[in-house]
Amino acid sequence: MTRRFGLILPLLLILGWEAAAIVINNPFYLPRLETVIPVLLNPFSSDYTLGTGSLFDNAVVSIQRVTVGFGIAAAVAIPLGIGMGRSSRINDFFDTTVELLRPVPPLAWVPLALAWFKLGIASIVFIIFIGSIFPILLNTIDGVRGVKKTWIEVGTTLGAHERQVLTKVIVPGAAPTIWTGLRVGFGIAWMCVVAAEILPGPTSGLGYLIMYAYNLGQMNVIIAGMITIGLIGLAIDLLFKTIERRLFSWRGLDR
Amino acid sequence: MKPVKIMALALVAVALVLLTAGCTQSSSSPSPGSNASAGSTAGETVGILYTQGVGPMPGLLATNQIDGYISWQPVAEAGVESGVGQIATYSKDLPPAGKWSNHPQNVFIVRNDFEAANPDFVNAYSALNLASSQYITDHPQESAGIIADWLAGKQNFTYGNVSVSSVTAVSNSLPTIKFTTEPSDSWKSSMSDFVDAQIAIGSVNGFLKNSSADRNTLLYNFAPYQSAESIVAGKNVTTPATIKDPVTVGYLLAVDHSALFVAVKDWQYFNDTYGIALKPQDATKAKPDVADFIVNGQKIAEVHLVSASAGPALMQLAATNAIQMSYVGAPPAIAAIDQGTPIKIAYPIDNLGTGLVVTRGAPAQDWQSFAAWAKQRSDAGKPLVIAAPGKGSIQDVMLRYALKDSGITTTEVKT
Numbered sequence: 001m002t003r004r005f006g007l008i009l010p011l012l013l014i015l016g017w018e019a020a021a022i023v024i025n026n027p028f029y030l031p032r033l034e035t036v037i038p039v040l041l042n043p044f045s046s047d048y049t050l051g052t053g054s055l056f057d058n059a060v061v062s063i064q065r066v067t068v069g070f071g072i073a074a075a076v077a078i079p080l081g082i083g084m085g086r087s088s089r090i091n092d093f094f095d096t097t098v099e100l101l102r103p104v105p106p107l108a109w110v111p112l113a114l115a116w117f118k119l120g121i122a123s124i125v126f127i128i129f130i131g132s133i134f135p136i137l138l139n140t141i142d143g144v145r146g147v148k149k150t151w152i153e154v155g156t157t158l159g160a161h162e163r164q165v166l167t168k169v170i171v172p173g174a175a176p177t178i179w180t181g182l183r184v185g186f187g188i189a190w191m192c193v194v195a196a197e198i199l200p201g202p203t204s205g206l207g208y209l210i211m212y213a214y215n216l217g218q219m220n221v222i223i224a225g226m227i228t229i230g231l232i233g234l235a236i237d238l239l240f241k242t243i244e245r246r247l248f249s250w251r252g253l254d255r
Numbered sequence: 256m257k258p259v260k261i262m263a264l265a266l267v268a269v270a271l272v273l274l275t276a277g278c279t280q281s282s283s284s285p286s287p288g289s290n291a292s293a294g295s296t297a298g299e300t301v302g303i304l305y306t307q308g309v310g311p312m313p314g315l316l317a318t319n320q321i322d323g324y325i326s327w328q329p330v331a332e333a334g335v336e337s338g339v340g341q342i343a344t345y346s347k348d349l350p351p352a353g354k355w356s357n358h359p360q361n362v363f364i365v366r367n368d369f370e371a372a373n374p375d376f377v378n379a380y381s382a383l384n385l386a387s388s389q390y391i392t393d394h395p396q397e398s399a400g401i402i403a404d405w406l407a408g409k410q411n412f413t414y415g416n417v418s419v420s421s422v423t424a425v426s427n428s429l430p431t432i433k434f435t436t437e438p439s440d441s442w443k444s445s446m447s448d449f450v451d452a453q454i455a456i457g458s459v460n461g462f463l464k465n466s467s468a469d470r471n472t473l474l475y476n477f478a479p480y481q482s483a484e485s486i487v488a489g490k491n492v493t494t495p496a497t498i499k500d501p502v503t504v505g506y507l508l509a510v511d512h513s514a515l516f517v518a519v520k521d522w523q524y525f526n527d528t529y530g531i532a533l534k535p536q537d538a539t540k541a542k543p544d545v546a547d548f549i550v551n552g553q554k555i556a557e558v559h560l561v562s563a564s565a566g567p568a569l570m571q572l573a574a575t576n577a578i579q580m581s582y583v584g585a586p587p588a589i590a591a592i593d594q595g596t597p598i599k600i601a602y603p604i605d606n607l608g609t610g611l612v613v614t615r616g617a618p619a620q621d622w623q624s625f626a627a628w629a630k631q632r633s634d635a636g637k638p639l640v641i642a643a644p645g646k647g648s649i650q651d652v653m654l655r656y657a658l659k660d661s662g663i664t665t666t667e668v669k670t
Contacts, residue, residue, distance in 0.1 A: 008263060009263065009266060009267075012263070012266075012267045013267070016267060016271045019271075020271060029318060035413055046408065046541070047408070047410065048410070049408070050407045050408050050410055051404065051405070051406070051407055051408025051409070051410070051540075051541030051542055052408070052541070052542070053540070114572075114575075114577070115575060118575075118577055119503065119559075119561060119572070119577050200505075200561050200562065200563045200564075200568065200572065201561055203540075203542060203544040213310075214308075214310050214311065215308050215309070215310035215508060215564060216310045216330075216406075216407060216412065216508075217310040217311055217312065217313050217314050217330070217333075217412070217414065218310075218412060218413055219314065219413070220413050
């Protein structure tokens with residue numbers, strides 16, 4: 001029931017779009033769905049994407065890049081977040097820098113990324129890394145600080161060292177919040193795909209396809225690219241949520 | 256009705272309002288903030304809007320956000336084919352009369368350190384450029400197909416509900432371009448005019464303006480051209496030494512840079528005829544990005560092909576040695592050399608090929624009527640807004656110079 005209820009608005013928006021497009025009758029403002037749908041319905045064909053490869057191939061390339069950037073961000077953010085959450089000294093050392101860098105949009109890093117990492121995958125991965133690290137970091141800190149004091153005290157009373165407290169109490173206790181951070185972080189990493197693929201160098205990917213279509217003024221391909229990005233983002237988010245339900249259903253059950 | 260249903264309907268209504276709201280505003284063009292007062296003939300202006308690329312231009316014209324645009328091919332032709340606009344004039348007819356009749360458009364640049372280290376490679380690559388340019392001139396129809404494949408996978412350009420075959424758009428734009436590669440005296444003289452024009456508008460204010468050294472020494476190194484010429488004439492090339500690191504070459508998605516596209520796509524022909532080939536590693540790609548440079552059957556280097564959105568972006572890459580050679584517009588190359596970028600122009604890659612497109616039905620069929628229209632609109636307090644790809648680009652330089660010659664000043668449209 002909830003799943004189907006959630007589909008009502010998208011369907012209404014699609015109908016509304018087509019109705020508005022017919023009324024406005026200027027396809028530069030609102031392209032008709034007929035020009036966008038063929039691109040979406042032929043994801044494995046190279047005939048609709050201006051010679052950049054099929055929609056599917058571009059999606060796979062983008063997912064690969066995002067996964068690498070996100071993976072590195074998680075590998076850096078989680079240990080750092082645990083440290084910052086656990087120790088006020090570590091927190092004070094890093095906090096100002098983090099808060100300075102956090103508001104800078106990934107797009108602003110593009111020229112520096114190109115200068116530091118040259119043309120190639122490293123610069124793309126850097127943009128995705130810088131976009132997704134902060135949500136993961138902040139949620140990790142939050143999760144670590146939010147671990148119930150009672151549990152930590154039980155652990156120390158039973159004779160645990162700091163390392164055992166970390167591995168047996170803190171990390172599992174913070175895990176649900178860290179997982180939320182990962183989910184949000186991946187969403188942002190996925191959003192950074194377009195920014196990252198604006199860089200000269202890549203010749204494939206959904207962000208590249210959108211910028212390429214923009215350079216040739218092909219609105220229908222741009223919109224098809226946007227819809228594809230949205231659908232993949234939705235699917236991955238559902239995946240995160242499913243895993244969360246499986247692993248962390250114990251959350252909130254304690255008194 | 257249940258509250259949930261009311262809420263859903265309300266959301267849909269809001270969505271529809273938002274969708275249509277942005278589209279029913281009045282279509283007055285943005286004012287460039289000129290000080291034109293009604294009735295005076297002094298102080299007529301045209302606003303220039305820089306779009307960082309040419310793709311958005313037909314769309315902007317169709318939604319009445321600009322009155323015209325000046326761009327390279329195929330976008331000028333595509334604007335006409337899609338019914339969005341009409342050609343006011345091609346660049347060769349811009350005033351002052353006769354000044355631009357064979358104007359330089361794009362050139363081939365090489366970094367000084369790369370040329371010094373690999374002269375034979377640059378000579379052989381240049382021979383390929385020369386041969387390829389000649390091929391396009393001799394086989395326009397076949398070339399149009401290759402170029403359309405590279406730029407758009409041979410697909411249609413969709414502008415609104417009009418579909419334009421990319422092959423047709425490219426075919427129609429080829430006659431407007433001259434694929435010359437000879438750095439003749441008249442070419443050098445035109446290039447000097449470009450430098451003067453850029454100084455006049457302020458985009459050149461470094462070495463080229465202030466140094467007492469001869470302009471030609473600062474700008475050019477024709478050694479690759481001279482060697483390339485004899486290689487092509489004699490169909491005889493020395494095998495260069497192999498290069499270990501990949502060589503990166505920059506280009507733009509413009510018909511002007513077709514020498515590259517044809518060289519790569521028709522690599523077999525150039526291999527058989529001249530013993531030089533730029534063979535794509537993946538021939539199934541419409542737009543190969545890695546190719547092997549082969550001379551006399553031997554692989555000399557791996558070449559990476561990188562496209563950017565406009566000339567100035569390519570020159571930034573050249574400045575950081577991210578690319579070693581590039582096809583690029585003449586003014587960005589001149590500006591880069593002026594700023595001290597360690598490159599030299601080796602030879603032209605094409606002349607002409609820029610079009611000024613205006614709203615379909617506008618009273619502009621040639622430059623005189625366009626200038627009259629610009630003045631009339633300026634006097635009425637609604638100056639024209641013309642889009643150009645980027646500050647300092649060929650299109651920008653020529654348009655501003657021509658307007659200045661017709662007594663019209665320009666202002667940059669800030670949004």
